Amino acid sequence: MAGYRAPLKDIQFLLQEVFGAQALFASMPETGEVNNELISAVVQEAAKITEGLLAPINQGGDQQGCQFENGLVTTPAGFKEAYAAYTQGGWPGLTGSVDYGGQGMPKMLSAIIEEMAFAANSSFALYTILTTGASLSLSLHGSEELKRTYLPRMYEGAWSGSMCLTEPQAGTDLGMIRTRAVPSADGSYKLSGSKIFITGGEHDLTENIIHFVLAKLPDAPAGPRGISLFLVPKILVDAKGNITGESNNVQCGSIEHKMGIRASATCVMNFDEAQGFLVGELNHGLACMFTMMNYERLSMGLQGNGLAESSYQLAAQYAGERLQGRAPSGIQQEDKAADPILVHPDVRRMLLTMRANIVAGRALSLYAASKLDISRFHPDQNERDVAEQLVSLLIPVQKAYCSDRGFEACVMGQQVLGGHGYVVEWGLEQNVRDARIAQIYEGTNGVQALDLMGRKTVRSNGKLLQLLVQEMDEFTAANMNNDRLQQHLAIFEEARAGLLHCTTTVLSRALDNPDEIGAASYAYMELLGLVLYCFMWLRILTATSSSEPENGYPPDYVDGLVKVGEFFMHRLMPRAQSLAAEIEAGAETLMSLRAEQF
């Protein structure tokens, strides 16, 4: 089987034809230079690296896993070399602040590169994603001195980052953390405590690791309002930004044995009066994390989508080559002992479900990324504000829905291969195991759904959704006369009306009973996800009818996209009906059992 190939046509079509990325970037001074040529060059270079450098060490990385001995983590064979090549290519600083050596590229561009990296090697991708997130927190909230000292080396990739949030007794509920930060005379802090599930907390890829640690001062208010954020280097750094060689009191206690992403070190980190530096204001640690979290969550949706793409490629190839049985409508390949299993409608159902959701998931991720870019780069304050509100609505859906559909696609890809899908050597089962984590970390998908339904919808009284609906209205108004879109618009409008009806129902019920929020949340996230995928397909289908021949997309490719879109509309949209009915069912049947009856 051929290895992973970056889906360059899909990527270019979405960026150029669907989202008009060049025009968007041109409208914002800081991204003005990012034109189609540059986009194309960067994406093609990223394709080379992910296909040629990361994919080849993916399976070996899974089989070998990370090794832990005497507090040190050894990554699998080839990871060090690949990481060195990756930093040499200048990738770690791609979206970094230009004031400290970053390249200031938009998230739309790096998002698609993240999808490729997760597709090719999710474990490897994690080492890089965490550094990007950590340096973003620092660049947004750190003091000038901290930024000057740490950011350049992080953008170079010489130092990596880790986010130390979770503790054994505090997972989703960060208000319960116990790690203490005691002020020192020199303005720094001494941190003591234990953190778990720390991705890349320890490894052998970089000369230093910069931990971003949530902790509480001894006199801090109880709960989430007493949490502060600290920068804690593994090796202490001097004022010029060079490592001193002196170790800080941070130790990796062990690494987890996990279902997947086995080449990514998931560490227990012990802090024993480790020197740390405050990032942002005291007791505002959670707020400092929020912006970063939107970027990290986007990455998890991209992980699901990337692994789905990898599985799709393997499954589609297998289905085209595996000869078993004959086509129901009559023999297709007289000269062969059997027809390829791709002739079977049910095999096509699996492949088309995968592909329809992958394309829509990629589009939704780029759509959310474009809002992140507008919220960061747009010269107009109002545009920035609207985009930021849309980000806060879109990200929990993108994270949860793309990672759910991604896992589902990996499972389907495995199914296409039958028994071979269950066997290690074919790679499909590793994708399933690797994709599973994206539904769990950075806030489980249930927590994303609760965030969407509670904080983002009920607490805003539906205002954020109204902003999205407005974007949808503008689109449908502009395309209502497109003949080829009529049937699809009707399907979209019906689902959207169902969504709005459900929203009203939950808003009204939640007034009397707060349990109605959690009772509706998951199905609501799925319904909004489905409606958003439908919105994305509408935009893609519109672009297929407007794409100019000189843009170079083969008619056969464009025709294929149209057919996948039609499949999505007719086969996957019916789900909206039952999701609406589940939402309407309300909280009663969930809450009527006493704890002992479970």
Add this chain to the structure above:
Amino acid sequence: MAGYRAPLKDIQFLLQEVFGAQALFASMPETGEVNNELISAVVQEAAKITEGLLAPINQGGDQQGCQFENGLVTTPAGFKEAYAAYTQGGWPGLTGSVDYGGQGMPKMLSAIIEEMAFAANSSFALYTILTTGASLSLSLHGSEELKRTYLPRMYEGAWSGSMCLTEPQAGTDLGMIRTRAVPSADGSYKLSGSKIFITGGEHDLTENIIHFVLAKLPDAPAGPRGISLFLVPKILVDAKGNITGESNNVQCGSIEHKMGIRASATCVMNFDEAQGFLVGELNHGLACMFTMMNYERLSMGLQGNGLAESSYQLAAQYAGERLQGRAPSGIQQEDKAADPILVHPDVRRMLLTMRANIVAGRALSLYAASKLDISRFHPDQNERDVAEQLVSLLIPVQKAYCSDRGFEACVMGQQVLGGHGYVVEWGLEQNVRDARIAQIYEGTNGVQALDLMGRKTVRSNGKLLQLLVQEMDEFTAANMNNDRLQQHLAIFEEARAGLLHCTTTVLSRALDNPDEIGAASYAYMELLGLVLYCFMWLRILTATSSSEPENGYPPDYVDGLVKVGEFFMHRLMPRAQSLAAEIEAGAETLMSLRAEQF
């Protein structure tokens, strides 16, 4: 976390109150002695073995896996001892023919024991299931001499069985097998060829392994009508049924490295002029497998259900103990730092989805098993015929729908534990990996759906479904005045009407276009599965209102069942709407893409 506990109350309630097993068995001479006391004694003894013997070696078995060296397979630590204790308990011959040393117990009883065994240790269970299936084939189709020679030792558990069907180029399409059987002068055959994916093809648990091998005579007709079934012992056996010590020419070439069931040896088996004995008639090998396949497929559904039960127990316990956040409706445990996560509606949604499907899946499996028993034991030929037809309709649904829901439940259980669900030590991720195979082997679930839609529905012109509908009608007619059932009956009737409408649609479309069968098949299997689960819940809810206090079910338990049933009706039944719409969508969007467009 406490280990697996056999769900004895659920089991007894289903057997006694829902299916009236004692009365059913009493109506058939060969099972007349199987009364409630005996059922209870056997089930409790099975609970002891699965909880105390099989569950404790499950995780170690996964971590150690089977080892392969020089053609020999070593099972993980503890498996040999457990297998010895299992055979000493007399379990291998539980359902075996009494004429050859078996105990002749009904499948309803052994089915529930299989569920327990799969829940406690799926890898271990497989060694036993395969022997049961192989000895069943032999008892139904073998010559008197073969039965006398082999069955007693297989029922004792001294010899195990394997089913050798698949070849590298012939998986689903068995017509393509190449293994040859050449007649010898003494009436036996020399078999040569290579088989893959052979569960328990080689291991160290028994002194002999009896392979049941599909092969073709040199002059056999092409395709599936030229396939014969042969018995091929690993060690040759003399006329008195004792091993001679002389090895047959059968060698294990390697074992697969798999996603899960790692303690179950999945073997490549090479036959090199191995001596074999014909079972059944020449060229009727597939027919000889059919009866056995119904039993094996039932087991795969039970595997899904058993692992779901195991995951449910762990997840429910975790949700009751893990303290994070506060109940949306107000603090529940003032004295604790947080409330258990079971207070959250969305955590309950996951647990209730798991439990509602587990109970219904267990009921459906018992329902199908009762039809197997009637088809085998009932004195009335007509009753046997009807039951056999129902078996042929029910089994593909039970296999596919129970294993799909089982896998889904294992994934949900993992989700309840968040990050801990992804870590090996908690056991949830192993359940996911072990449950995944049930959707694939013994015919992928897509193949089951195609069997249901094509052979069982379209080819019978809906006749088999009519038999099932008749059973449903009898039930609803008898309970239409049950006040507590009114709302549920209405939900059931609506879904059933939708199913019948879809059936008519597909029957009519398939006349013109054979692709319509495969285009509808998967959603149709899911819709029939959902309607059957609903039928099972109707029966359970009816039993809860008629259960006598002296039967000893605590009111709290019965009340809990009612509430789970209500959850099922209101939260899970809406799916029927969208499944019907998917079926109605037809073949066009699936078939319009050319192969190159995938």
